[in-house]
Amino acid sequence: MESLPKRNLAVLVAAQSLGGASAPIVISLGGLVGQQLSSNPGLATLPVSLFNLGLALGTLPAAAIMRRFGRRSGYLLGAAIGVVSGLIAAAGIWIGAFAVFCFGTFAAGLYASYVQTYRFAAADGCEPSERGRAISWVMVGGLIAAVIGPQLVILTRDSVSGVAYAGSFLSQAALAMIALPVLAMLHAPRPASEAAAKGGRSARQLLSSPSFLLAVMAGVVSYGLMAFVMTAAPMAMVGHGHSVDHAAHGIQWHVLAMFAPSILTGRLIARFGKERVTATGLVIIGLSGAVALAGLDVTHFYISLILLGLGWNFGFIGATAMVADAHTDAERGTAQGLNDFIVFGTVAAGSFFSGALLQTSGWSLINLLIFPAIVLVLAPLIWRMATAKSVPAP
Template structure:
């Protein structure tokens, strides 16, 4: 290789300053936007328990959040396709602010339905937040896309920290309306994101509108092997992570461990989910998207094996840590695979379909987890995971063999 070729390769591997700036800004937005669901999931059930007419309705606010996320993905994509990502994200931020204020008002007024409306709006806000990773990829050169996605996902780690500290310092401010101040703080965190959104340098609405037309029919794209396997891997990675994560605190308390032990386990889980993002992109560049996605899905199966090997605090924590690591590799790898499946004019439709399927599975998983746990116990929860892991591993192996033989199915 000549010195000129080497220098060209080095330059190609380095992101342009504007690309790097956008990725960092989107990572900061992910941190602020990621605090919203963490607050809802941590406090939604507790607030619901105070306001619900029946105990079994206590988790409805969290379910409302999941439904808002699942059903908000396609409308969010339509808004961004028409107005551009930047102004779409402004609408998302406004929804985030409204979510916190409405939920706080519901707690203050003792109105359960208003609390649920607030958490539903938080889900709609998250539908915009979840597209940050695609925005970073779309603005980057092909060789930097995977690392741009990983950079954005790093923001989720800081989002969990922001949420935890927000809850600690605000939950008792108004004793007459517990947790209301935390939801007001959630609205303030969304407000902080507004100047960052306005500083983004993404294609203007006119360019976005021109890209929205043309391209292949969505049904044709959805039938391509790489897209089908990528979506399957994303759905299973996120769905199984949520399925196990939801059941673990219940299982720990049921086995006699303290709520503090369960809370600390979830904290370790979140660190394992987002911490590896510092190097996941480089691993994908080195070993390939299919290889890292396969590793992530396999680790989810390993997490179940750890869970089935004992019921001590160490076993539960080990399960959550391995599960978080598996989600990171599986979800980032699957997202990177999806970015290979569309042309620029097709991106909004394909990304919306992917996120609708992925986050729709999260709503199903969170509901199913409680049902399986109540009827079959902790062991049944873990045994239920293995068939899904096996199906995805077989699909990834099939895709790898197919592409190795030359049939990539990537868009021209």
């Protein structure tokens, strides 16, 4: 870790813990507020889906802004958007306007598009052998976010008298406001010169590279399946007789499982390789689906969500390390923005589909769809590991 200044690492961990807490708030309450404000039950998960859409649509502009002005300026802009998003969502609840609330969660997704790149900022300038560990360290901040977000939901959901859940989104705005002075302490390298930024392969050429494409697809399946199931989980829990607190705690355990193993994940990548760790994550996601299909008790939901989070951790951190090794420094902005656009675009589409599918076909079908998606990426990943072993070292 010598190549990553300790000051920047501490800033990124703190920023991740604050910015990462927004997602659990939106995901825990988005569907429930949607049910409260929308007359159409099929649109209940639209706020969460729009959060994921904002995340997807924000990735390329965020990459362009940071390429032009640097990571620090981009991250400050993202946090400012985060403050505004929480205020808009709270206002939507206050006036009972579903469209306004949805716009607030969409803007929260734009903020998340910047937060998601903290992991790449950690890998910038690191030796290839250290990138997995650097990514993992920053994502440890998500462990703090996993506690902050759901606890704020529980503590503040009735803090505004007569307006349930508005206080939780005001707390979301407050977290982003606290992140502003934290991010101001970041000392990231200046953007590459215009000549360097134009070097390297184009987006089309990157996607024609098998190593880059496999890395992107591993991220798509790891994150896409996690979001697909997690979007529906709180509503499925409440729909099967469990309380809102149970749903919030379920998301909390899930997010804890997403980030708690992060330090260990970096060590596992260094020891066993990023492909093997990624493949293990996909298998664990499959196990989460099997548990969900085994029953509808609160214990089944909790264990399934914990396994889903753990599988995401191994799969997504491993896939991120694969992406970081599949491009040159000159291609960094293009490759990272392209990866996140594809990953989070798929996540957005999956979350839209998830809400409608839960209403029409139920919780079981959502979990059954996990398995073919895993096989789609796990098979070429195993093939790559097998063929890599068969090639003699030079």
